[in-house]
Amino acid sequence: MNNGYRKILIVAGMTGLFLSGCQSKENNQVTPAEVTVTEQTEEKSLSDIYKEIEEGVELPKMVLLNDNYIANYFGIDLAGLEEYVFTNAEEVIYADTVIMMKAKPETDKETLKEALETMIEHKKAELENYLPEQFKVVEKGEIHVVNNYVYLVISEKAEEIETIIEQYIK
Numbered sequence: 001m002n003n004g005y006r007k008i009l010i011v012a013g014m015t016g017l018f019l020s021g022c023q024s025k026e027n028n029q030v031t032p033a034e035v036t037v038t039e040q041t042e043e044k045s046l047s048d049i050y051k052e053i054e055e056g057v058e059l060p061k062m063v064l065l066n067d068n069y070i071a072n073y074f075g076i077d078l079a080g081l082e083e084y085v086f087t088n089a090e091e092v093i094y095a096d097t098v099i100m101m102k103a104k105p106e107t108d109k110e111t112l113k114e115a116l117e118t119m120i121e122h123k124k125a126e127l128e129n130y131l132p133e134q135f136k137v138v139e140k141g142e143i144h145v146v147n148n149y150v151y152l153v154i155s156e157k158a159e160e161i162e163t164i165i166e167q168y169i170k
Contacts (some may be wrong), residue, residue, distance in 0.1 A: 044168045046100045053098065057160045060094040062087045074115050080107035081130045082148070095127060095134040096153040097141070098161060100169075103160065105148060112150045116143045123154070 006049040019067065044052075054062070070076055078084070081103045089096040103109055120141055127135040141154035149169045149170075153161045 004075075011133060046083045046085045046102060049165060049168050050087070050098065053116075053161050053164050056164060057155075057157050058145065059089070059155065059157065059160075061090040062095055062096065062098070063090045074119055076112065076115050080104055080112075093131060093134070095137045095154050096156075097123070099153075100151040100165065101149065103148045103150060107148075109145050109148070109150055113143050113145055116150070116152045120154075131169065 006115070022104050026105065053059075065088060067078055070086050071078060074086075080103060082104055087097065087098045101112060103112060107130045119139060120143075124135060127138060128154075137156055138154050141152060142158075143150065143152045146169050151165055151169065153165070155161055
């Protein structure tokens with residue numbers, strides 16, 4: 001075999017290897033549609049959802065409310081919940097509140113909703129004459145009931161927060 005033929009065979013072989021490598025690489029790529037489907041079906045705990053809210057939305061300093069406060073102030077029987085997150089702005093000059101509850105199947109979601117409605121009314125009464133701008137924020141607060149989930153967001157950034165919540169609560 002002469003050198004000319006040998007060079008052609010080597011170049012042809014290397015080209016074939018190169019092209020086959022490119023092809024297998026393309027076959028292993030994940031399409032955006034596949035990623036979207038995976039993200040939509042991902043299940044997160046309410047604590048993890050709240051962490052995502054903290055990382056993605058600028059809020060005033062928030063505090064987690066303890067079980068006694070939730071039971072006494074909101075009148076909610078925590079035994080009827082699978083999981084929950086109750087947070088308020090640490091400073092009273094902010095109305096920001098994020099509440100997410102996953103009720104046990106037998107728990108009456110309407111009772112949970114009523115407890116949050118009562119809390120909204122109390123918060124409005126506290127703020128109406130004292131902090132009118134924050135009163136307006138509370139007025140826009142909306143309680144959502146989705147299957148076994150009940151949640152409430154009171155914040156100037158409510159839309160952003162609800163977008164995060166709605167990714168996981170369906």
